[in-house]
Amino acid sequence: MNRTNTAPMRPDDWVIGALGVWMGTPTDGWRRLGPYTHVTNDLAIDWARPDRAANIYVAAGHGLWLASGDPDVRWRQLHDETLTEVTAVYQSPTADVIAAGTYGVARATTDDIGMPRWCSQTEDHVPDERFTNCLLIDEMGPWLAGTEAGVLVSDDGGLHWRLSDLSASAVRSLLHREDHWLAGTDTQGLWRSEDGHQWTAIETPTRSVFSIAESSGRLILGGYDGIHVQSEEGWRRAGPRALIRCLAAREDVWLAGADPGGLWCSSDEGVSWQQTGSFVSVHAIYPAQVSGSSVSAQERLT
Numbered sequence: 001m002n003r004t005n006t007a008p009m010r011p012d013d014w015v016i017g018a019l020g021v022w023m024g025t026p027t028d029g030w031r032r033l034g035p036y037t038h039v040t041n042d043l044a045i046d047w048a049r050p051d052r053a054a055n056i057y058v059a060a061g062h063g064l065w066l067a068s069g070d071p072d073v074r075w076r077q078l079h080d081e082t083l084t085e086v087t088a089v090y091q092s093p094t095a096d097v098i099a100a101g102t103y104g105v106a107r108a109t110t111d112d113i114g115m116p117r118w119c120s121q122t123e124d125h126v127p128d129e130r131f132t133n134c135l136l137i138d139e140m141g142p143w144l145a146g147t148e149a150g151v152l153v154s155d156d157g158g159l160h161w162r163l164s165d166l167s168a169s170a171v172r173s174l175l176h177r178e179d180h181w182l183a184g185t186d187t188q189g190l191w192r193s194e195d196g197h198q199w200t201a202i203e204t205p206t207r208s209v210f211s212i213a214e215s216s217g218r219l220i221l222g223g224y225d226g227i228h229v230q231s232e233e234g235w236r237r238a239g240p241r242a243l244i245r246c247l248a249a250r251e252d253v254w255l256a257g258a259d260p261g262g263l264w265c266s267s268d269e270g271v272s273w274q275q276t277g278s279f280v281s282v283h284a285i286y287p288a289q290v291s292g293s294s295v296s297a298q299e300r301l302t
């Protein structure tokens with residue numbers, strides 16, 4: 001792990017949220033994006049240009065920050081006194097930024113001096129419904145928020161929210177797959193919905209689903225006891241026996257973030273996993289924009 005390398009972000013860099021934001025590949029190693037060591041819970045990246053990232057929104061334990069792909073450029077504060085711990089962030093194609101955290105889902109307006117002022121869209125809900133763990137916003141469909149009370153859903157662009165019938169457990173992860181949505185819960189496993197309002201349980205090998213990813217049509221789940229990979233024969237457990245906080249896949253490269261346990265990588269469809277970097281806990285993984293050298297060079301990790 002390199003704390004002094006100031007090379008700008010490349011399109012083949014993966015981005016990791018841990019203590020600070022890191023970028024790189026499993027093969028080439030990891031370099032920190034600037035000197036900041038905020039606990040990073042989530043990331044949203046706007047690739048405005050094909051050669052580098054223009055905006056990196058960092059959801060942190062100390063608010064919401066805007067970074068660029070250049071480690072020499074200072075981060076800019078986007079939060080105010082009402083937006084404190086931020087657990088999830090989404091940047092829409094219309095440039096609106098949606099943030100969520102302990103006080104609910106919020107969006108900002110700009111005041112007279114050009115500073116963002118945040119307003120909660122779910123402040124009329126009870127505390128567990130406000131406490132948001134993850135966001136999934138469909139520009140053409142419902143907006144979903146995974147909360148401590150279950151899934152909140154909005155059909156009008158985030159103006160009004162209501163609790164869906166998935167309300168028996170805290171929701172930690174959300175995924176959109178073609179014509180349906182998936183939600184991973186603390187204690188009730190994996191659920192599926194066609195509209196975000198009504199949910200049906202899916203049989204899975206783990207009751208705790210903290211993260212969900214997809215590769216070549218197969219689901220990858222992260223739970224208390226490691227990684228579970230879907231196959232034609234059913235499910236198989238893989239990777240470290242740790243709480244898998246986040247997962248991401250691009251082509252045949254899969255990354256998993258353990259909390260605690262660090263960052264793990266596989267390039268053989270989850271059969272074997274190797275630890276990469278010296279991370280202690282990983283909270284967010286953003287896949288590379290384009291394929292890089294790590295796609296074909298994973299064997300050099302062993």
